[in-house]
Amino acid sequence: MERKSSSPMAPTFMVSAPGKVIVFGEHAAVYDKPAIAAAISLRSYLLVTTLSKSQRTVKLNFRDIGLDHTWKIDTLPWEVFQQPTKKKFYYSLVDSLDPELLEAIKPHAEAISKDLPEKQRKIHIRSATAFLYLFLSLSSPESPGFIYTLRSTIPIGAGLGSSASVCVCLSAALLLQIRTLAGPHPDQPPEEAETQIERINRWAFVGELCTHGDPSGIDNTVSASGKAVVYQRNGANAPTVTPLTKFPKLPLLLIDTQHARSTATQVDKVRGLRTNHEQLTESILNGIGQLTASALQLITSPGFDSQDGISRTLDHLGTLIRINHGFLVSLGVSHPRLERIRELVDYTDIGWTKLTGAGGGGCAITLFKPDVLEETVQELERDLTAEGFRIYETVLGADGVGVLWPAVFRTEGEGSEEIDQEKFENAPGAKGIEELVGVGVQENREGWKFWTRYI
Structure with a gap:
C-alpha cells in the first residue's frame, strides 16, 4: 500500500510588528538628551507555514527585497549551537553575539543570492544571518520544516525601523512555535504580558545585532511594545528605554x-x-x-x-x-x-x-x-x-507586535477567509497587503490580537 503523506503539524499563522518614527529629540539624543520615538501603523507581516514531517527544509521568502532561499535543516550547524556552553534558552537575556556561532552561520548565509549585484546581496546576507542566528538559537535539530514569508508596508532604508520590525516578527514567530508565549488575550495578567513583550524584544535585539552590528535598541523596543518610548543615553552606561503606555493614537x-x-x-x-x-x-x-x-x-x-x-x-x-x-x-x-x-x-x-x-x-x-x-x-x-x-x-502610537492564529479572517455572514501562501505572496504592493491582512490605519482588524503593556 502507498504510504499516506503526513500532514502539517500546526496551522498557518501570522505575526505583525510596526515601524517607528522619532517624534522628538533626534541628534540631541547622541549627546545624552532624551528622545521620544513612537510606533506607526506601517507594518511588517510574517506568514508562517508548517510543512509535513517528511519535508526537512526551512525556507526564507522576503518577497519585497527579492530574497528567496531554502536550507536543509539537517545541514545547519546545530552541533555548535547545541554545545552546553553555547546553548541559549528562550528566557535568556542575550545582549551580544557569540563570535563562534556567527562564524558557524557564515557559510550558510553567504550561500544565498550569488547571482545578484553585491549591494543587494549584502542586504540578503544580513537578513539571512539574523534569521539563521534566531532560528538555530530558538529551534532544535528535530524541528519540522517551515516557510517564513515576509511582506512589509514600511519603506526600506528610510529610517523607519523596517529591519527591527522584521526581527520582532521573526522573534515572536519562533517563540510562538516553541510554545513559550501565551496569549495575547484580554485577561492576560499585566506582568505576564510584560514578560512576554520583553522576551520578544530581547530576541529581536539579537536579530538587530546581526543586521546592524551596534543598534541602539530603540527600534526593536518600539516595534515590540507599540505606543511610544523615551530613549536616553547615560554616558558609558547602557541607555534607558522607558515605555510611554499612555501615548494616544x-x-x-x-x-x-x-x-x-x-x-x-x-x-x-x-x-x-x-x-x-x-x-x-x-x-x-x-x-x-x-x-x-x-x-x-x-x-x-x-x-x-x-x-x-x-x-x-x-x-x-x-x-x-x-x-x-x-x-x-x-x-x-x-x-x-x-x-x-x-x-x-x-x-x-x-x-x-x-x-x-x-x-x-x-x-x-x-x-x-x-x-x-x-x-x-x-x-x-x-x-x-x-x-x-x-x-x-x-x-x-500604533499597536505593537500582534498575532493572527490561525491565519484566518472571519467575515460576518460570509464564513471565513484563509490567508494562504499564494494570496499573501501575490498581494499587489502595500495597498494589496493592507487589504488582505492589514492592521494598518484600521488598527482594529478583527482576528488580530496584540500584546500590550499595562498602563
Whole structure:
C-alpha cells in the first residue's frame, strides 16, 4: 500500500510588528538628551507555514527585497549551537553575539543570492544571518520544516525601523512555535504580558545585532511594545528605554522625500558643528532636550490620553514639533526636499511638520490639526505626489507586535477567509497587503490580537 503523506503539524499563522518614527529629540539624543520615538501603523507581516514531517527544509521568502532561499535543516550547524556552553534558552537575556556561532552561520548565509549585484546581496546576507542566528538559537535539530514569508508596508532604508520590525516578527514567530508565549488575550495578567513583550524584544535585539552590528535598541523596543518610548543615553552606561503606555493614537501624514540619506554623515555634520561652534551648538542641543522634556511632561499628564485631553493639548504638542524642526534646521541636517514638504504643508495649514530621523533626506511627519477637511488633505497629497514625494496616511502610537492564529479572517455572514501562501505572496504592493491582512490605519482588524503593556 502507498504510504499516506503526513500532514502539517500546526496551522498557518501570522505575526505583525510596526515601524517607528522619532517624534522628538533626534541628534540631541547622541549627546545624552532624551528622545521620544513612537510606533506607526506601517507594518511588517510574517506568514508562517508548517510543512509535513517528511519535508526537512526551512525556507526564507522576503518577497519585497527579492530574497528567496531554502536550507536543509539537517545541514545547519546545530552541533555548535547545541554545545552546553553555547546553548541559549528562550528566557535568556542575550545582549551580544557569540563570535563562534556567527562564524558557524557564515557559510550558510553567504550561500544565498550569488547571482545578484553585491549591494543587494549584502542586504540578503544580513537578513539571512539574523534569521539563521534566531532560528538555530530558538529551534532544535528535530524541528519540522517551515516557510517564513515576509511582506512589509514600511519603506526600506528610510529610517523607519523596517529591519527591527522584521526581527520582532521573526522573534515572536519562533517563540510562538516553541510554545513559550501565551496569549495575547484580554485577561492576560499585566506582568505576564510584560514578560512576554520583553522576551520578544530581547530576541529581536539579537536579530538587530546581526543586521546592524551596534543598534541602539530603540527600534526593536518600539516595534515590540507599540505606543511610544523615551530613549536616553547615560554616558558609558547602557541607555534607558522607558515605555510611554499612555501615548494616544493620533492621525499622522508620513512623507518620504525619496532622497537617500546617511545617518552617519548627518551625525558627523552635527559633531563638526559642535567642535567649531561649541557654545552655540550646545545651546541648540539643550533646547531640543528641553522641548522633548516638555513634550514628555505633556504626554504623561493626567487625562492626556482621553479625547478631551488630546483636543486641549494638541496645539501645544504641534508647536513643540514645529520648534523641534527649527532647531534641526539650525544644526544643518535638513534638506531642500524636506523644506519643500514643510512649505507645501504650511500653506494648507493642516498641521505641524518636522523631519524625522537623521535628516539630509529620508522622511517628514505631519501631525494633523483637529477637524482637518478631507478634501484639503487630498489636494495636498496630489501636490506632494506631483513633485515626486511618496505619501502614507498612518497612525502614530500604533499597536505593537500582534498575532493572527490561525491565519484566518472571519467575515460576518460570509464564513471565513484563509490567508494562504499564494494570496499573501501575490498581494499587489502595500495597498494589496493592507487589504488582505492589514492592521494598518484600521488598527482594529478583527482576528488580530496584540500584546500590550499595562498602563
